[in-house]
Amino acid sequence: MDRKSQSLLKQSVMSNLKYWGKRAERIFAIFAGAVIFYTFLMSLSYSSDGADSAKEVARQFKIYAVTLGIVLPLVGINSFGVTGVGIAMSFGARRSETLWGIQLMVWLSAIQIFLFVAVGNYLTGDSFTWMKMYLPILMMSVGAGEFVGCANIRFGWKGVLGSVLFYCVVVVGGGILFICSGGLSILLNGQTGKLFLPLLIAAVLLCIAGGWCWKKVLASYEVKV
Amino acid sequence: MSTLVCSNISKKYGDKEVLKNVDLTLEKGKIYGLIGRNGAGKTTLLSIMSAQNPATSGEVTWDGERVWENRNALNHICFSRELVPSASNNGVGTMTVKEYLQAASYYYPNWNRELAGELVEKFELNVKQKITKLSKGMLSMVTIIVALASKADFTFLDEPVAGLDVVMREYFYRKLLEEYMDTGRTFVVSTHIIEEAANVFEEVIFVKNKGILLKENTEHLVERCVKVSGLSEAVDEATKGMEIHQVEVMGRSKGVTVLLKEGEQIAPNEKLQLQPVNLQNVFVALCGLEE
Numbered sequence: 260m261d262r263k264s265q266s267l268l269k270q271s272v273m274s275n276l277k278y279w280g281k282r283a284e285r286i287f288a289i290f291a292g293a294v295i296f297y298t299f300l301m302s303l304s305y306s307s308d309g310a311d312s313a314k315e316v317a318r319q320f321k322i323y324a325v326t327l328g329i330v331l332p333l334v335g336i337n338s339f340g341v342t343g344v345g346i347a348m349s350f351g352a353r354r355s356e357t358l359w360g361i362q363l364m365v366w367l368s369a370i371q372i373f374l375f376v377a378v379g380n381y382l383t384g385d386s387f388t389w390m391k392m393y394l395p396i397l398m399m400s401v402g403a404g405e406f407v408g409c410a411n412i413r414f415g416w417k418g419v420l421g422s423v424l425f426y427c428v429v430v431v432g433g434g435i436l437f438i439c440s441g442g443l444s445i446l447l448n449g450q451t452g453k454l455f456l457p458l459l460i461a462a463v464l465l466c467i468a469g470g471w472c473w474k475k476v477l478a479s480y481e482v483k484v
Numbered sequence: 485m486s487t488l489v490c491s492n493i494s495k496k497y498g499d500k501e502v503l504k505n506v507d508l509t510l511e512k513g514k515i516y517g518l519i520g521r522n523g524a525g526k527t528t529l530l531s532i533m534s535a536q537n538p539a540t541s542g543e544v545t546w547d548g549e550r551v552w553e554n555r556n557a558l559n560h561i562c563f564s565r566e567l568v569p570s571a572s573n574n575g576v577g578t579m580t581v582k583e584y585l586q587a588a589s590y591y592y593p594n595w596n597r598e599l600a601g602e603l604v605e606k607f608e609l610n611v612k613q614k615i616t617k618l619s620k621g622m623l624s625m626v627t628i629i630v631a632l633a634s635k636a637d638f639t640f641l642d643e644p645v646a647g648l649d650v651v652m653r654e655y656f657y658r659k660l661l662e663e664y665m666d667t668g669r670t671f672v673v674s675t676h677i678i679e680e681a682a683n684v685f686e687e688v689i690f691v692k693n694k695g696i697l698l699k700e701n702t703e704h705l706v707e708r709c710v711k712v713s714g715l716s717e718a719v720d721e722a723t724k725g726m727e728i729h730q731v732e733v734m735g736r737s738k739g740v741t742v743l744l745k746e747g748e749q750i751a752p753n754e755k756l757q758l759q760p761v762n763l764q765n766v767f768v769a770l771c772g773l774e775e
Contacts, residue, residue: 354553481531
């Protein structure tokens with residue numbers, strides 16, 4: 260790679276980091292703010308003092324972090340990703356650059372969410388295995404969010420509605436399949452390690468498919484700001 | 485000298501063809517006026533030239549390099565679009581002026597922060613205000629700031645003076661000329677307020693019938709266009725074989741706008757009235773309603 264190419268690559272990386280990085284920070288800020296707010300709100304109702312109360316607050320913190328952590332990538336990609344594409348491209352960002360920018364935003368916020376949940380996990384004193392299982396679930400949420408975002412760009416609100424409905428069907432269907440295939444008994448017997456790899460593979464495939472979907476959508480994207 | 489070249493560009497939206505086999509060359513160091521009626525395809529053309537929209541066929545090159553997905557070429561092009569914050573999914577509406585200008589600064593390598601600040605002050609914009617809350621004139625101000633501060637060699641402005649009051653319009657044209665004189669940048673200004681900008685345009689590009697009707701030096705075009713009026717027979721006789729536009733008949737009198745070719749001229753006589761026309765008249769004559 261010659262010097263000119265290196266400088267252009269550096270420019271691309273820097274502009275993506277500044278533009279999409281800032282959006283990732285916002286997603287995380289919304290997530291962290293909501294988790295802290297709800298935890299605080301719930302903690303007001305605890306009358307007992309001491310260790311029990313602290314443990315309960317930590318438990319609430321983790322519940323909200325886990326739940327919102329799954330919802331936020333889905334919503335965040337849709338709102339911050341979809342709305343960011345047109346602006347970036349109107350300023351001369353290439354399509355490939357934008358694709359990487361969105362991935363940067365998505366994964367940067369997902370990592371932060373994961374770490375935040377890990378703090379909740381640490382506070383509750385739950386085992387690390389729990390976090391290990393949370394990883395593919397979070398990744399699946401990211402993958403699903405990528406699909407919803409693409410559907411939004413391609414088909415507008417109908418796309419969002421359709422893909423969210425599809426997502427719900429898949430989650431419910433997947434749950435039923437999980438129970439029928441004996442997954443629940445594995446879970447109840449504490450053998451979560453057996454589920455980790457299939458879930459991780461499924462999550463990785465979903466994310467790759469989501470990224471590919473973005474690539475396709477961006478290739479024919481028409482800027483309208 | 486660097487050039488931006490469109491070769492055989494066509495664009496279709498579904499079955500509707502907006503541009504057909506457009507060839508256009510923009511040279512560095514000129515101010516072009518891009519003029520066409522509503523829906524003529526001006527914005528589409530600028531979008532394709534800046535790689536914001538894909539062409540159905542054909543290609544755009546900057547100094548021989550393909551513009552599409554080319555960071556090096558795109559660094560030299562800025563298309564500051566007319567902002568429509570109410571449109572769904574565009575994201576502009578959620579941003580403040582400051583955030584929008586900051587985002588622009590991330591992508592344009594030669595972004596001039598001082599100039600952007602100076603223009604914000606001159607336009608008296610509140611940078612903390614949400615874009616969705618801005619008036620039409622203020623939105624135009626934001627697009628002007630992006631265009632001028634981008635310092636891109638080829639800068640396109642789509643309806644930059646829409647909604648601006650006359651004082652700000654004059655300020656904009658003065659600033660545009662200053663920038664042009666200082667840097668030798670190329671500007672393509674798409675506008676419907678033709679006469680006001682006519683003195684600024686070195687060349688004009690008329691867009692009609694899915695293509696470029698003409699691209700010519702503004703002064704030269706206005707010079708070779710003349711309105712001939714008088715008795716019908718005399719007008720017909722004098723303009724025989726010439727390119728005639730906008731025919732107006734009133735009783736035995738007739739008025740036509742003639743686009744003279746190289747070497748052609750109309751001899752003045754007592755039965756004819758020859759009147760010069762301005763750029764707006766030329767545009768109306770060439771691109772107006774065909775009756």
